[in-house]
Amino acid sequence: MERPTLSRPTWLARRAAHEARVDGLVAPHLARRRTGTRHPVEDFLFTYYSHRPAQLRRWHPGYGVVLASAPEYASVRGYRPVAGGLSLAPSELLSRRESLSFVRSVLAGTLSRPAQFGCLGLHEWAMVYRQSASDVRHDAYPLRLGSSGTDAVVESHRMRCSHFDAYRFFTEPARPLNALSPSRASQAVLEQGGCLHANMDLYKWAYKLTPLVPSELVADCFELAREIRVLDMRASPYDLSALGYEPVRIETPDGKAEYASAQRSFASRAEPLRRRLLDQVEALLDAA
Template sequence: MVAGPGLARRSLRHLDEPEWRSRAAAHRCRVARWTVPHRERRRRGEAHPVLDFLFTYYSLRPAQLERWHPGPGIVLRGPSAADFLGQAGYRRHADGVTLDLAALPDRLRSTADFVGALLAATVERAPQLGCFGLHEWAMVYRTETPRHAAVPLRLGAEGTDAVVESLSVRCTHFDAFRFFTPAARPRNAVSPRREDQIHLEQPGCLHATMDLYKWAYKLGPACPSELLADCFELAVAVRELDMRASPYDLADLGFAPVRIETPAGRAEYARAQAGFAERAAPLRARLLALCRQVSDAVSPQRSGERFRADRRDS
């Protein structure tokens, strides 16, 4: 099937096969810094308390992260471009193969609607920088079964509990709050629910910043792999701060602690948090623009349904 006239009217950029193959290879090389060691650890049965999170909590498999997608507005030329035709949304074009947003599954447009609304609400809020990463401490508060049981606590169980009790816990992110221990939940300033996410998400939150990676891959083949990799690299850096500021002793893995139990450590954390919020802002803007592109794309079937509805209303 050749992409329809609606797509042809748009301004498209053409990539010859050597160029797009080079971009695909560069993307694989870029993310291999993390995917290759992760595979090697899995073969050895070795856990990594910091980096495994990027492949376990986040559901994109290493092979999927390594797969390159051009995103919308690109025509791939050359014989090998036909290899993309087996994937959702790709269509033949007069000059090669392109991603047709209107041909993507309706579920992806629904995802784009939600993610776009979430990102648009987030960008309107000022970053909150006073949480100091206490969500990780709240996940081990007064429990005998911490999430990373094989990793020692820097201050021991009693010292860790004392830090939680001496500071204000202010986590606004549901997907962090839901891992709090039962004893820690009443100590939080708010009780986030899934349905509150759009109303509570704010750009200073480390988890909201890491989740840009999740929103990028949830947009599927519509998200250019260069943007996906940008979000992944930021998520890696944020995860490292997240765990350096945690109660765990990760010095043997090369992660120096950010001692948020001290005023100097809290100041260090807030500075890093502000830096990540600044780095995240252009990525959030790019994802928001992409969400709007996907949401606005109307498949021929939906267009026909809309036409028939208009006729009934007239």
């Protein structure tokens, strides 16, 4: 990989811009955390995913970039002195080789397949199928159609969820109703670009490769995932009108069309991010 050098004014400006951007994105979550308030939509990216707000805020230029006049990074894990400044050490790259190979297989596999737009977000419905009220994940919010109505929606549709990390939260009675049986082992051959969770997971793959990839790319993936989560929950069986979310009524023809249109839009926006991330991974594997 080329080893560009960023002058101190240049990297300080990039770091400050990144920090300000992230501060704006995470401020509501941090405010709720201080008061112990939960939000089923906006908190998801910090409860389901393991990357904390402080980690998201921390700026890295990516592997192979030299930071000139950067004593602040001398004690940061993974950095070492090189000609012209500080840069991430090869050991930081080599220790991630297995992860890089797995992420490449998932990203490349997803890009190789046509996106599918017929799932209707039924994974959220399958997660509460035939479940008692006390066991429902977001029990502070009612089901729009009640338990029996929710079950009827699941039973009247053909589920084809391809995403393992959504499928694994299906209730036991819901799993046999899915046309596929996704597993971690089959992830690289089943993921497809129409899936909301596969597109949210671009954030996961990006942050798992921190500090090897530029922090701006991680933040780009976070912003997309944040927007996708809103659609994910608007199309869910929960009534979130108290939080200001109008439902996407996927049980109706108009709701189905609305969901598929939004799904296509997110797939189009996710594709260039997926390609950018894959390009980073390929370059890192070449360097390793």
